[in-house]
Amino acid sequence: MTAPLLELRNLSTHYVSASGTRVVRAVDDVSLTMNARDTLGIVGESGSGKSTLALTMLRVLPPAARIVGGQMLLEGEDLVAKSEEEMRKVRGKRIAMILQDPMASLNPLFSIGDQVGEPLRQHEGASRASAWKKAIGLLKAVRIPAPESRVTQYPHEMSGGMRQRIVGAIGISCEPRLLIADEPTTSLDLTIQAQYLNLLRDLQQDYGLGLIFITHNLGIVAKMCNLLAVMYAGRVVESGPVSTVFNAPAHPYTAALLHSIPRMTERRERLSAIDGQPPDMSALPKGCAFAARCPRVFDRCRQEEPPVFTPSPGQTARCWLAEGTR
Amino acid sequence: MSVVLEVDRVSKHFQARSGFFGGDRRVVRAVDNVSFSIEEGTSLGVVGESGCGKSTTAKLVLGLEDPSAGAIRFEGKDLVGMDAAGRRHYRKSVQAVFQDPYASLSPRMRIGAIIAEPLITNEKHSADTVRARVLEMLDLVGLPARSADLFPHEFSGGQRQRIAIARALALSPRLIVLDEPVSALDVSIRAQILNLLRDVQDRLGVSYLFIAHDLAAVAHMSQTIIVMYLGKIVESGEARALARTPMHPYTAALFSASLPDHPDDRREEIILSGEVPSPMNPPTGCHFHPRCPRAMARCAQEAPTLREIDGRRVACHLFD
Numbered sequence: 001m002t003a004p005l006l007e008l009r010n011l012s013t014h015y016v017s018a019s020g021t022r023v024v025r026a027v028d029d030v031s032l033t034m035n036a037r038d039t040l041g042i043v044g045e046s047g048s049g050k051s052t053l054a055l056t057m058l059r060v061l062p063p064a065a066r067i068v069g070g071q072m073l074l075e076g077e078d079l080v081a082k083s084e085e086e087m088r089k090v091r092g093k094r095i096a097m098i099l100q101d102p103m104a105s106l107n108p109l110f111s112i113g114d115q116v117g118e119p120l121r122q123h124e125g126a127s128r129a130s131a132w133k134k135a136i137g138l139l140k141a142v143r144i145p146a147p148e149s150r151v152t153q154y155p156h157e158m159s160g161g162m163r164q165r166i167v168g169a170i171g172i173s174c175e176p177r178l179l180i181a182d183e184p185t186t187s188l189d190l191t192i193q194a195q196y197l198n199l200l201r202d203l204q205q206d207y208g209l210g211l212i213f214i215t216h217n218l219g220i221v222a223k224m225c226n227l228l229a230v231m232y233a234g235r236v237v238e239s240g241p242v243s244t245v246f247n248a249p250a251h252p253y254t255a256a257l258l259h260s261i262p263r264m265t266e267r268r269e270r271l272s273a274i275d276g277q278p279p280d281m282s283a284l285p286k287g288c289a290f291a292a293r294c295p296r297v298f299d300r301c302r303q304e305e306p307p308v309f310t311p312s313p314g315q316t317a318r319c320w321l322a323e324g325t326r
Numbered sequence: 327m328s329v330v331l332e333v334d335r336v337s338k339h340f341q342a343r344s345g346f347f348g349g350d351r352r353v354v355r356a357v358d359n360v361s362f363s364i365e366e367g368t369s370l371g372v373v374g375e376s377g378c379g380k381s382t383t384a385k386l387v388l389g390l391e392d393p394s395a396g397a398i399r400f401e402g403k404d405l406v407g408m409d410a411a412g413r414r415h416y417r418k419s420v421q422a423v424f425q426d427p428y429a430s431l432s433p434r435m436r437i438g439a440i441i442a443e444p445l446i447t448n449e450k451h452s453a454d455t456v457r458a459r460v461l462e463m464l465d466l467v468g469l470p471a472r473s474a475d476l477f478p479h480e481f482s483g484g485q486r487q488r489i490a491i492a493r494a495l496a497l498s499p500r501l502i503v504l505d506e507p508v509s510a511l512d513v514s515i516r517a518q519i520l521n522l523l524r525d526v527q528d529r530l531g532v533s534y535l536f537i538a539h540d541l542a543a544v545a546h547m548s549q550t551i552i553v554m555y556l557g558k559i560v561e562s563g564e565a566r567a568l569a570r571t572p573m574h575p576y577t578a579a580l581f582s583a584s585l586p587d588h589p590d591d592r593r594e595e596i597i598l599s600g601e602v603p604s605p606m607n608p609p610t611g612c613h614f615h616p617r618c619p620r621a622m623a624r625c626a627q628e629a630p631t632l633r634e635i636d637g638r639r640v641a642c643h644l645f646d
Contacts, residue, residue: 045512159601189375190539191598194583198597216513219585242589260517262546263587264569270524271546273517277482293514 003076005210006057006178008032011070011080013049013056018064024281026052026065028234031308034227036177037204039211041221041242043257044231047278050214053231054182057212058095059087075177093123096171100183102163106155112139112166113151119173138169141206142199161192165199172203179204182214197224218261222246230254233279233289240315250309250317252296288319296321329402330500330533331387331420332363336396338382342606354605356382358557359396361632362550364501367527369534371548371565373541373580377605378554380537384503387535388422389413401500418448421494425506427486431478437464438474441493448497463492466529467522484515491522501533508543520547541584545569553577556605556613563638573640575620612643620644 013027026049034040044050055061057072059079072079074094079087096119099105106115116138117131126134132151139147142165155163164184171179181200185193201224204211213220221228221242228246229239230253238251249255259272276293279285285292291301300320309322338357343350357379364370372380385391386398389405398405400416408416421444424430431440441460445451451459461471467488478486487507494502504523508516520543526532538544544551545565552562553576561574572578579596586593598617603609609616615625624643632641 045514161601189602190541190580190583191375192601194595194597198595217585218513219587222586222589222591225589246589257513260514261587262517262520262540262542264542264545264581264584270521271517273521274514275518277484277515278512 003073004033005036005038005075006032006034007071007073008057009071009073011053011056011072012068013052013061013065014068015052015062015065022282025234025284026281027056030070030231030236032229032236032239034210034212036208036210038227039204039213039225040227040229041213041215041225042229042231043215043218043221045216045278047233047281048231049234050231051182054097054180054212054214057180058091058097060091089123092119092176093174094176095178095180096174096176098164098167098171098179098181098184100186102160102167102187103155105167106163108155110154111151112153112155112158116151116166116169116173119170123174134173135169138173139166141172141203142166142169144169161188161196164188164196168196168199168203172207172209175207176209178210178212180212180214183216184213185220200224218257230257233281233284235289235318236316237290237319238315238317240312244312244315248312250311250315250322251290251319252294252321253290256295328366329363330366330400331535332397332399332402333383333387334361334397334399336360336386336393336398338379338386338391339394352606355557355608356605357386357393360554360557360559361396362552362559362562364533364535366500366533367531368550369527369536369548371536371538371544371551372554373537373539373544373551374554375539375580375602377556377602379557379605380554381505382557383554384422384505384535384537387501388420388503389416414448418444418497419500420503421497421499421501422503422505423487423490423494423507426510427483427490428478428510430490431486433478435477436474437469437476437478437481437489440478440489441474441496444493444496459496460492463496466495466526467492482515483511484518487511487515487519488522491519491526495526495530495532498530499532501535503535503537505537506539507536509538509540516543523547541569541581542587553580556603556608558613558641559632559639560614560642561638561640568638573635573638573645574642575618575644576614579617579619612641 008030011030015024015026042050067080113132113135116135120126120131120134135151136147139150144150144165185196225242228242229236232253238254256274262271274293279289287302287304288306291297306318306320308316308318311317311322337359340354340356342352342354374380386393438460441463442456445456460474464471464473469488508519536544536547548565551565551568553560555576561577569581572581579598582596600617611627612625612630615621630641630643632639635645
């Protein structure tokens with residue numbers, strides 16, 4: 001059997017304050033597996049650790065953050081053990097990333113052709129001319145009209161939707177195995193978002209990519225993903241196939257999230273809101289981090305942290321309610 | 327039910343200058359011949375993409391911009407030509423809650439002072455009355471009384487939005503303009519705020535003009551929805567009927583582009599080609615025709631008028 005495309009094993013990334021006294025466990029004991037052509041949605045609120053997890057996968061963490069344990073296996077190779085020099089050959093080549101704000105990820109001073117071609121020159125030693133030629137093909141792949149003239153233009157000459165497609169073109173330029181998209185459509189209008197999501201889906205088909213969506217939007221997960229991981233306070237509290245988790249969420253947090261979204265089709269007088277707020281990450285309570293907001297909390301939750309249970313094949317949940325299902 | 331606010335064929339045009347020394351003048355019709363009314367205790371939702379004119383509409387309703395043409399009537403009186411006392415009454419009666427509660431609250435003021443400020447600038451009260459009103463408002467939005475002595479940085483996004491709502495309610499307004507009130511908040515907090523807005527409406531009978539890009543949230547909150555495209559209303563009608571059976575091809579595309587609630591929800595997708603054109607240079611005829619999957623030859627020549635069909639208003643030649 002071949003190794004999965006990506007396997008995270010008990011991965012932890014902590015932020016440590018300068019004095020070393022405060023530790024924020026932004027990513028804590030995360031285990032996930034995905035294969036090529038899988039689309040994994042990592043869902044969580046701000047502060048849940050989902051973006052830190054994305055940065056961890058590329059090892060582009062801020063200085064205060066450190067990977068303190070676990071493994072990240074990309075096609076069987078552990079990225080945690082790699083040197084910085086080796087990681088440079090992974091980023092943009094085997095794992096690429098699309099960020100939320102296309103204006104911030106493009107350099108205003110370089111032409112589109114230079115920016116789309118840069119990874120090719122960096123990783124494949126392409127000449128400037130051949131990189132430009134390939135850039136035209138990539139712009140065509142992300143459905144930018146008149147790519148021959150667009151390569152000579154600059155980011156300010158394009159709309160938000162077009163810039164985001166250019167970021168997508170840079171992402172796929174070296175035909176990566178894994179594409180991580182961190183809130184890729186938050187800054188886009190609805191009809192442009194629909195265009196962009198369909199484009200990503202087509203690119204995934206054409207290139208056989210593994211795709212990871214980091215998002216707070218369960219709608220994107222419902223539309224795009226086949227796997228889902230729900231993060232809360234640095235931990236994956238539930239994961240599994242999307243249809244299983246949507247139909248039978250095992251963790252009360254997942255269930256509450258699904259119920260709190262207004263739906264177009266049904267009339268409800270009130271939404272079932274989740275009371276309270278996410279916990280302070282530098283002072284997590286004892287036991288389960290969700291206990292204070294959980295509608296189904298019982299004594300044990302406040303004392304002991306729940307381990308990972310397996311309520312159904314492929315589904316995991318860190319919740320005492322799922323105990324006995326393993 | 328009485329009509330609180332009536333927007334009657336209102337347009338707002340801006341002069342845009344471009345070219346060397348701004349010699350090239352163009353008119354941007356940010357809002358073009360828009361009419362709607364809001365009844366007491368109800369919510370009107372406005373949806374549309376960037377450049378559709380929903381923010382300009384909000385500014386017009388808040389009195390931050392004056393219309394180029396048409397009339398905005400509050401309690402039956404036209405805003406233009408209102409005397410100073412009438413204007414003051416209007417500004418007290420129409421309040422706003424904005425998208426970003428990190429930007430809309432002064433970091434140097436205590437919560438009590440933030441909520442008291444509209445009371446102090448608009449009305450004459452004793453300090454005791456103001457204090458009592460602040461505590462009443464905090465209670466109404468579900469915050470403890472001690473919050474009054476704290477600063478905004480001590481609150482989370484959801485709590486700050488509660489403070490912004492308390493401030494908007496302090497003067498007992500009749501209409502609140504909600505401009506993307508939950509889009510900056512976390513998913514688990516959004517439902518809290520939407521429920522709070524609902525409760526406040528039930529208790530106080532205040533009306534809402536709800537502007538958001540989250541169609542499901544708008545449909546949940548509003549009785550009536552207006553769909554705008556490049557400054558014009560393309561369709562309006564009862565919220566759920568409009569969401570379920572859109573008539574205008576743009577409404578259909580917009581609602582089909584909204585994300586599903588469930589992975590098994592495989593709806594028919596209408597993917598529009600191209601992007602929203604620049605309002606500086608809108609297409610001829612129907613503004614939507616270059617992207618419309620059902621465009622006819624006529625659509626490029628003739629702009630459709632908004633007409634009433636089965637309780638809906640639609641501007642599309644398909645329904646002539």
